[in-house]
Amino acid sequence: xxxxxxxxxxxxxxxxxxxxxxxxxxxxxxxxxxxxxxxxxxxxxxxxxxxxxxxxxxxxxxxxxxxxxxxxxxxxxxxxxxxxxxxxxxxxxxxxxxxxxxxxxxxxxxxxxxxxxxxxxxxxxxxxxxxxxxxxxxxxxxxxxxxxxxxxxxxxxxxxxxxxxxxxxxxxxxxxxxxxxxxxxxxxxxxxxxxxxxxxxxxxxxxxxxxxxxxxxxxxxxxxxxxxxxxxxxxxxxxxxxxxxxxxxxxxxxxxxxxxxxxxxxxxxxxxxxxxxxxxxxxxxxxxxxxxxxxxxxxx
Amino acid sequence: xxxxxxxxxxxxxxxxxxxxxxxxxxxxxxxxxxxxxxxxxxxxxxxxxxxxxxxxxxxxxxxxxxxxxxxxxxxxxxxxxxxxxxxxxxxxxxxxxxxxxxxxxxxxxxxxxxxxxxxxxxxxxxxxxxxxxxxxxxxxxxxxxxxxxxxxxxxxxxxxxxxxxxxxxxxxxxxxxxxxxxxxxxxxxxxxxxxxxxxxxxxxxxxxxxxxxxxxxxxxxxxxxxxxxxxxxxxxxxxxxxxxxxxxxxxxxxxxxxxxxxxxxxxxxxxxxxxxxxxxxxxxxxxxxxxxxxxxxxxxxxxxxxxxxxxxxxxx
Amino acid sequence: xxxxxxxxxxxxxxxxxxxxxxxxxxxxxxxxxxxxxxxxxxxxxxxxxxxxxxxxxxxxxxxxxxxxxxxxxxxxxxxxxxxxxxxxxxxxxxxxxxxxxxxxxxxxxxxxxxxxxxxxxxxxxxxxxxxxxxxxxxxxxxxxxxxxxxxxxxxxxxxxxxxxxxxxxxxxxxxxxxxxxxxxxxxxxxxxxxxxxxxxxxxxxxxxxxxxxxxxxxxxxxxxxxxxxxxxxxxxxxxxxxxxxxxxxxxxxxxxxxxxxxxxxxxxxxxxxxxxxxxxxxxxxxxxxxxxxxxxx
Numbered sequence: 051x052x053x054x055x056x057x058x059x060x061x062x063x064x065x066x067x068x069x070x071x072x073x074x075x076x077x078x079x080x081x082x083x084x085x086x087x088x089x090x091x092x093x094x095x096x097x098x099x100x101x102x103x104x105x106x107x108x109x110x111x112x113x114x115x116x117x118x119x120x121x122x123x124x125x126x127x128x129x130x131x132x133x134x135x136x137x138x139x140x141x142x143x144x145x146x147x148x149x150x151x152x153x154x155x156x157x158x159x160x161x162x163x164x165x166x167x168x169x170x171x172x173x174x175x176x177x178x179x180x181x182x183x184x185x186x187x188x189x190x191x192x193x194x195x196x197x198x199x200x201x202x203x204x205x206x207x208x209x210x211x212x213x214x215x216x217x218x219x220x221x222x223x224x225x226x227x228x229x230x231x232x233x234x235x236x237x238x239x240x241x242x243x244x245x246x247x248x249x250x251x252x253x254x255x256x257x258x259x260x261x262x263x264x265x266x267x268x269x270x271x272x273x274x275x276x277x278x279x280x281x282x283x284x285x286x287x288x289x290x291x292x293x294x295x296x297x298x299x300x301x302x303x304x305x306x307x308x309x310x311x312x313x314x315x316x317x318x319x320x321x322x323x324x325x326x327x328x329x330x331x332x333x334x335x336x337x338x339x340x341x342x343x344x345x346x347x348x349x350x
Numbered sequence: 351x352x353x354x355x356x357x358x359x360x361x362x363x364x365x366x367x368x369x370x371x372x373x374x375x376x377x378x379x380x381x382x383x384x385x386x387x388x389x390x391x392x393x394x395x396x397x398x399x400x401x402x403x404x405x406x407x408x409x410x411x412x413x414x415x416x417x418x419x420x421x422x423x424x425x426x427x428x429x430x431x432x433x434x435x436x437x438x439x440x441x442x443x444x445x446x447x448x449x450x451x452x453x454x455x456x457x458x459x460x461x462x463x464x465x466x467x468x469x470x471x472x473x474x475x476x477x478x479x480x481x482x483x484x485x486x487x488x489x490x491x492x493x494x495x496x497x498x499x500x501x502x503x504x505x506x507x508x509x510x511x512x513x514x515x516x517x518x519x520x521x522x523x524x525x526x527x528x529x530x531x532x533x534x535x536x537x538x539x540x541x542x543x544x545x546x547x548x549x550x551x552x553x554x555x556x557x558x559x560x561x562x563x564x565x566x567x568x569x570x571x572x573x574x575x576x577x578x579x580x581x582x583x584x585x586x587x588x589x590x591x592x593x594x595x596x597x598x599x600x601x602x603x604x605x606x607x608x609x610x611x612x613x614x615x616x617x618x619x620x621x622x623x624x625x626x627x628x629x630x631x632x633x634x635x636x637x638x639x640x641x642x643x644x645x646x647x648x649x650x651x652x653x654x655x656x657x658x659x660x661x662x663x664x665x666x
Numbered sequence: 667x668x669x670x671x672x673x674x675x676x677x678x679x680x681x682x683x684x685x686x687x688x689x690x691x692x693x694x695x696x697x698x699x700x701x702x703x704x705x706x707x708x709x710x711x712x713x714x715x716x717x718x719x720x721x722x723x724x725x726x727x728x729x730x731x732x733x734x735x736x737x738x739x740x741x742x743x744x745x746x747x748x749x750x751x752x753x754x755x756x757x758x759x760x761x762x763x764x765x766x767x768x769x770x771x772x773x774x775x776x777x778x779x780x781x782x783x784x785x786x787x788x789x790x791x792x793x794x795x796x797x798x799x800x801x802x803x804x805x806x807x808x809x810x811x812x813x814x815x816x817x818x819x820x821x822x823x824x825x826x827x828x829x830x831x832x833x834x835x836x837x838x839x840x841x842x843x844x845x846x847x848x849x850x851x852x853x854x855x856x857x858x859x860x861x862x863x864x865x866x867x868x869x870x871x872x873x874x875x876x877x878x879x880x881x882x883x884x885x886x887x888x889x890x891x892x893x894x895x896x897x898x899x900x901x902x903x904x905x906x907x908x909x910x911x912x913x914x915x916x917x918x919x920x921x922x923x924x925x926x927x928x929x930x931x932x933x934x935x936x937x938x939x940x941x942x943x944x945x946x947x948x949x950x951x952x953x954x955x956x957x958x959x960x961x962x963x
Contacts, residue, residue: 071558071817078560079469085461089534090481092527096492099500151387159381160388173391179581179651180644181588183615184398187640190622191401213394220391246380274489277590280619303491303591310495310595318499325492336487471762547799551859553760555812555866556789565811570802 100329104322112323116289117305122316127324129288130305133204134273134331136292137301140208141215141272146265148212149219150254153261156220157227158249178217185214186281194282202283205295210278215268222264226257259346266339270332276303302328402641409634418638424601426635427624435635437642439603443518444613444643446605447593448586450522451529455582458526459533460575466534467541468563479538486531494595497524502596512608516598519607524596525586533582540574541567573658580654584647590615614643706733708870708900709754714768716749716758722926723749724934727768729919736892736901738911738942741921741957746934747904750921751872753777754902755791756784773869789816792863796875798855800847800862805830805839808847808858812866825865832898833861834891853884860891864899871895873903877910889914908958911942918945920954 115126152170160167189210193200200206230253238248254261279301280286286308288300302324309321410418413435421436428434462482466475502520506513513519544567552562568575598610599620612620618636626632709731716723724746731737731754739747749758756777758764769776777787801808809826818825826843830836835857839845847858856876863871873892877885885907892901892914905911911918919939923932938945938954949955 075558075560079465082461082465082469085458086465086478086481088458089462089485089527089530090478093481093485093488095500096488096496099496100492103499148387148390151384152391155381155384155388159384170388170391173395175655176648176651177391177394179584179647180398181590181615181647183588183590183618184402184640184644186622187618187637188394188398188401191404192397196401216391216394244374244377246377270487274487274491276489276491277594277615277619280590281622283622303489306491306495307591307595310491310498321495322499325495328489329492332487332489545799547795547797548801550757550760550795551799551801551862552811552815554755554757554788554793554795555815555862556785556787557811557815558785561815565815566801 100322100325103319104324104326107319107323108326112320113327117287117308119287122314122320125309125317125320127302127305127327129291130300130302130324131327132291133288133299133301134303134328136204136295136299137208137211138269138273140204140295141212142265142269144209144212145216145219145268149216149265149268150223150261152216152220153223153227154249154254157224158245158253174217174220178221181277182214182275183277183281185210186278188213189278189282200296202285202298203296204292204299206282207279207284207299207301208295210282211272211275214275214278215272218268218271219261219264222267223257223261226260226264227253229260230256259342262346263339263343266335266342270335270339273301274303274328274332276307279304280307302331398644402637402644405634405637406641409631409638412631412634413638422603426632427621427626433632435631435638437639439601440612440614440617440639441642442603443601443611444587444615446607447518447522447525447597447611447613448583450519450607451525451586452579452583454523454526455529455533455586456579459530459578459582460537462530462534463537463541463575463578464563464568466538468559468567482531482534485527486535490528490589490591491595493524493528494592497521497592497596514598514608514610516596516610517608518597518611521593521597521611522607524592525589528589528592529582529586532585533578536578536581537571537575540571540578543574544570573660577654577658580650580657584650584654587613587650588615588643588647589613590619594619614639618643705735707731708733708773709902710769710771712769712771714750714753714766714770716746716753716767717765718761719763720765722931722933724921727936729936729939731900731902732917733900734896734898735916736896736903736914738915738918739902739904739921740906740908740911740918741934742923743906744934745921745923747921748874749934751874751902751904754870754872755793756787757793759784789866790869792866792868792871794856794859794863794871794873794876797879798852798859800850800855800858802846802848804844805847805850805858806843809862809865812862816866818866829861829865832864832895833857834887834894835861851884853880853887856880856884856888857891860888864895868899870900870902873901875904875906878906885910908946908960912946915942918942920945920949920951920957922953922957 111124112126113131114128115124116129117127118125152174156167156170160170189206192198193206193209194202198206234252234256235248238252239245243251284304285298285300286304288298292299306321306324306328309317309324312318312321418435418437420438421434422438423434423436424439425432425434466479470478497520498515501524502513502515502517506517506520511519548566548570549562552566557565593611593613593616597612597616599612600610601612601617602609618640621632621636624632707730711727711729711731714727715725727746727750739751741747752758753766753770754772754777758766766778768778770778772787772791775782801811803811806826809829810822813820813822813825827836827840830839835854838854839850839858847855850858856879860871860876877888880888889910892903895901903911903915917939918941919936921934922937924935924937925932938949938951940950944950945954946958949958
């Protein structure tokens with residue numbers, strides 16, 4: 051016999067759920083919320099930890115002094131900060147043309163079904179999953195030594211980081227290009243423009259906000275990377291600023307690494323301060339990306 | 351080739367044929383330039399493979415491949431007799447650290463995803479989801495600092511656990527926090543892809559939200575959730591800096607999380623900074639480990655893609 | 667509206683109708699026919715209105731729904747029929763911007779009372795949707811889902827078989843219960859959804875345009891099924907198909923959109939509610955007549 055009918059056809063037709071079931075539902079919901087809150091709690095703990103350790107060391111002197119091996123009071127991040135900024139610029143000069151060109155090729159020129167296109171696409175997918183340290187090995191073997199033989203210099207670092215984040219730029223640019231409606235292309239072509247003229251004058255400008263956001267995010271990732279730079283042999287301690295692209299250099303993540311590897315808590319505090327500088331830089335970049343996205347994003 | 355003769359009706363026939371003008375050669379050149387850019391991605395992969403293989407092959411000239419794959423003593427940087435290249439402890443430590451990380455990242459990540467997808471109102475979602483994005487943007491060196499200077503001394507020692515200054519537990523836990531946003535985001539996408547009509551049907555039968563989430567939505571999205579986990583594992587296996595900073599320099603074949611541990615990526619970074627001659631086996635070891643790591647992540651990536659394709663539920 | 671209500675001999679509002687005899691225990695007796703002329707009311711809609719984000723969709727819905735009958739809700743698109751039927755099992759709760767006013771009285775209880783748990787409501791009232799929505803599970807697991815969620819004890823195989831028999835699907839699927847439900851045709855999937863709703867042994871089955879996505883043959887089979895189900899369940903159906911409403915239902919409510927008193931909004935309202943035969947052959951309102959004769963909408 052169907053006990054459902056028995057249980058429910060009583061005077062009070064619609065009953066409350068059993069307390070057991072209700073408790074279980076509530077507990078489940080709370081457990082899920084706790085999971086989500088965990089991320090928030092850790093983030094907060096991290097920020098508080100870094101700020102409390104390093105805020106006292108932040109000063110203009112800190113930004114304009116070279117690091118010191120001897121005295122944690124006089125140490126600074128000038129060389130690392132300059133190095134990071136140069137890296138970012140050089141990296142952008144590499145990833146923007148190459149990344150956008152690849153995206154344009156795949157979206158506008160390539161035959162989607164051809165083996166070559168699919169090979170390129172699979173490649174990009176796989177490259178996005180390769181650990182950053184392997185990119186360091188690539189840089190070491192081909193750019194620092196090997197065929198290019200540049201040595202552990204700015205250009206080498208920028209190219210290595212560029213190859214690391216290139217898949218991000220390609221993927222984001224492709225989406226931005228795809229979002230431009232085909233009616234715009236058709237209109238241009240119908241007026242007699244060539245394919246490239248259409249892309250250069252209509253498609254790329256339309257995709258620009260999306261591409262810019264993607265590039266900024268890629269650069270944020272690039273300047274936060276430590277492993278590839280360690281492997282290619284970039285310095286973690288430098289008392290000079292790089293002058294040209296073939297100069298040796300250090301960068302913020304490397305300087306931070308050097309500081310926190312020291313057993314002295316004062317130097318570690320300098321590491322925390324350096325982290326704050328790096329985070330500030332990242333916040334500015336990401337805020338810029340969000341601003342760009344909100345202000346210029348086109349809803350087609 | 352140019353048809354300039356007037357047609358029978360008197361009007362000149364328009365010349366529609368493809369001309370070799372400067373403009374069209376320019377177009378062709380552009381196409382090839384773009385293709386060249388696109389080929390850089392293939393060049394990159396080729397470069398990675400060559401750079402790894404060349405030295406790895408040389409390495410196996412010094413060290414037998416069997417000794418490498420099955421040896422249980424990993425002391426590549428030691429001098430003289432105690433130098434040994436058995437990679438088993440290194441691989442074990444890598445997997446062990448990843449395991450600790452996943453123990454944190456999987457339940458919290460999937461839990462977050464279920465909450466965001468099935469419980470949170472659109473407004474709550476808009477406020478909370480960015481937290482995950484921020485977390486995924488934190489540079490790994492910062493996580494390393496956090497593990498070394500906060501998790502180890504304050505949390506672990508605060509809980510009374512006896513751990514070394516460098517220990518696997520600390521590194522593994524923070525590794526989990528690093529990977530959590532990846533798992534949460536991809537799982538959330540997978541859950542969101544389940545059509546609303548399935549939820550409606552389940553609610554219509556009198557199921558509670560918990561029952562709808564666990565018995566209908568989650569099973570339907572399973573392949574996507576598994577893909578999220580595999581992606582997270584892949585990320586964790588290749589992580590360098592957190593382990594380098596907080597896990598230590600020694601490779602221990604042990605199950606004790608209070609011990610220091612090093613993973614493959616951290617070894618590569620540490621060894622490449624050490625002063626070693628490029629001719630010796632120590633140098634080659636860096637590349638051999640690199641090859642091993644590369645193959646492992648490639649395999650995981652392939653599994654993730656295959657899995658999604660094979661088990662994706664057909665909704666329509 | 668009020669004249670119509672005075673004409674019918676219905677239960678006084680609020681009384682809990684007792685079927686003749688002791689509190690019913692056995693399923694067979696559920697559909698025990700009252701004496702001729704006496705109908706039991708299972709729903710009493712009391713000035714029910716729904717708005718989405720402040721904008722009213724349907725208002726002043728006020729009529730009873732009778733046991734073991736098929737009640738059809740007809741009218742042009744956008745008049746609030748689907749909105750209204752979703753009030754009968756509190757499915758509108760799932761839409762964050764929806765607000766429901768008035769009372770939906772079911773066997774004497776207002777379903778929208780604060781003390782009522784919507785999940786419990788839906789255990790007694792089944793629903794079939796416009797587009798078949800089987801779960802991506804086996805046929806067996808689709809049917810078993812409801813009883814399992816309910817915590818029903820008993821032989822699940824038997825429960826599944828009973829549901830499939832009542833849904834007129836058993837003979838077609840009895841040899842492939844473990845097959846995935848998506849392998850079935852659209853018509854079969856919809857009958858599966860009906861059987862799934864029946865598996866929890868509900869009191870009422872709500873159907874929101876159940877045949878609009880199906881071919882005529884499947885539609886016919888489901889209409890036949892509705893006649894059979896009428897014996898044991900009460901059915902409320904929203905339909906655009908007037909022939910279907912005329913063929914199948916006992917009572918029909920005609921909805922249309924009307925300009926509000928403040929002349930600003932157009933909201934859905936019930937214009938006429940009567941025996942189906944009367945609505946289709948001799949409607950009281952000219953708008954009803956225009957609709958059912960095909961002049962409009």
